[in-house]
Amino acid sequence: MTIGRAVPGLHVFVLDDALEPVGPDVIGELYVAGEGLTRGYLASPDRTAERFIPHPYGPPGARLYRTGDRCAWTGDGRLQYVGRVDNQLKIRGFRVEPGEVEAVLSAAPGVEQVVVGPFDDAGQPTRLAAWYSGLPEEEALRRWCEVRLPTYLRPAAYVRLDALPVTSHGKVDRNRLPQPLPSEGKASSSPPRGTAEIALAAALHRDPGRQRSWPR
16 A cells, blocks of 8 residues: 655654665655654653654654554655554564565455454464455465465465455454364475485385374
């Protein structure tokens, strides 16, 4: 979603975790400065200290406001909204922005609506699930993601619905999304790779009672 440019008297910056500016098409956090910036939150010094930080590129005493929005500059100097910092998840040690996965799935032919979020399944680590409406079957969406997303960003489960539940304000009601069935979250199988995996697969083949699907 493109949200335009800064209005007159307002300065915007897209910075990385070290508060360094990022280049076009690189995702960072949106910061705001300028004449219209307030001095902080009323009667909330802790929140003010968290959100209003010293301006590393401004005059002494100037402040930057951390919006919590993740954005990227386009080639022509506009801002592209990606998602919220507080919506990020930790999946297999990686920081994941569900909005990035939603953007890829939304572009799949036949998908009408899609939302991506975490789900937990009986002793398994947190994984991603995709709830969607539209024509594609699960396997088609898996193939779509395999060539467009790294492994850690690919949903482990897909739940197709006639329509996504919404709140009275028209936003997706995540609390009403059905939990994926355990079978929907299981990893699919693929052939063993490398010397160690091949040797282990051969050992399991000699003992059929211990065979299991090889996790992808």
